[in-house]
Amino acid sequence: MTPQKVIQTHEQYMREAVAAAANGIRSNCGGPFGAVVVCAGQVIARACNRVVKDCDPTAHAEVNAIREACRVLGRFHLEDCELYASCEPCPMCLGAIYWARLRVVYYAATRQDAADAGFSDALIYEELAAKPEARSVKFVKHSGVEAVAVMRTWASDPNRREY
Amino acid sequence: MTPQKVIQTHEQYMREAVAAAANGIRSNCGGPFGAVVVCAGQVIARACNRVVKDCDPTAHAEVNAIREACRVLGRFHLEDCELYASCEPCPMCLGAIYWARLRVVYYAATRQDAADAGFSDALIYEELAAKPEARSVKFVKHSGVEAVAVMRTWASDPNRREY
Numbered sequence: 001m002t003p004q005k006v007i008q009t010h011e012q013y014m015r016e017a018v019a020a021a022a023n024g025i026r027s028n029c030g031g032p033f034g035a036v037v038v039c040a041g042q043v044i045a046r047a048c049n050r051v052v053k054d055c056d057p058t059a060h061a062e063v064n065a066i067r068e069a070c071r072v073l074g075r076f077h078l079e080d081c082e083l084y085a086s087c088e089p090c091p092m093c094l095g096a097i098y099w100a101r102l103r104v105v106y107y108a109a110t111r112q113d114a115a116d117a118g119f120s121d122a123l124i125y126e127e128l129a130a131k132p133e134a135r136s137v138k139f140v141k142h143s144g145v146e147a148v149a150v151m152r153t154w155a156s157d158p159n160r161r162e163y
Numbered sequence: 164m165t166p167q168k169v170i171q172t173h174e175q176y177m178r179e180a181v182a183a184a185a186n187g188i189r190s191n192c193g194g195p196f197g198a199v200v201v202c203a204g205q206v207i208a209r210a211c212n213r214v215v216k217d218c219d220p221t222a223h224a225e226v227n228a229i230r231e232a233c234r235v236l237g238r239f240h241l242e243d244c245e246l247y248a249s250c251e252p253c254p255m256c257l258g259a260i261y262w263a264r265l266r267v268v269y270y271a272a273t274r275q276d277a278a279d280a281g282f283s284d285a286l287i288y289e290e291l292a293a294k295p296e297a298r299s300v301k302f303v304k305h306s307g308v309e310a311v312a313v314m315r316t317w318a319s320d321p322n323r324r325e326y
Binding site: 138153 | 173177178195215220238239241247251258259263290300302305306315320325
């Protein structure tokens, strides 16, 4: 990993996250969101939302910052890192945070601020909490194809890499 | 988009998703999960979990398939597509499904099957439903940096592209 300047206060890390958001909208990358990942006092990844520019609905700032941090560190867990996000992460990003095993997330604006700006984060939180049959997206359990066998094959492989 | 063979039954689409999962573990890409996106009767994207191979905790099969489908179609919404997943999507992938505006998701194995194979999907669903202060990941609201202004700047731009 290339050492970058060490910044020492939460406020300065958060300023970098908000600056990434501002840069993102100036470059027409997507929504007004930015995030940085800090490891051992260093900002190792900074990212903005790139949904529009990358034509990718998953390219949220937090997802992009996590992906970049993993690339820089060469591993897919970030348990020794912290995430600073300009806004409270949406459910997708929250899931990414858990899979990346981050332990601390700092955020500035809230999901309500995001809703006020026209984003669906709050709605998606409600949908996630709802039972599958009550959601606006239709989730259909399909029983015609055996799918568990491949999972058992994986689970019984002593060389599998868990994540 | 390059036309691919048209397949006509749910069962056949699901077989492709499960085949992608099986291919993925044979190639040591990551966990035993696969997904395909269908548009107008054609499979336009197929993907497996690539967390290990890509060193990316967000590289779940559903996320990968959505990203690939958007790349193929050149747009970041998939409201006219369907997703077939070998296993019930985790919360991160569920969020991605909402952001991509998919309307129907077919899945074979369940989140409990995933838990039985050692995956944390069920745990993350519980964490998402919990209040931020009750979660195992610490979420800290930071008040020292103005972050809403950049969101207002974006929201007031008549040329913004919503997603």
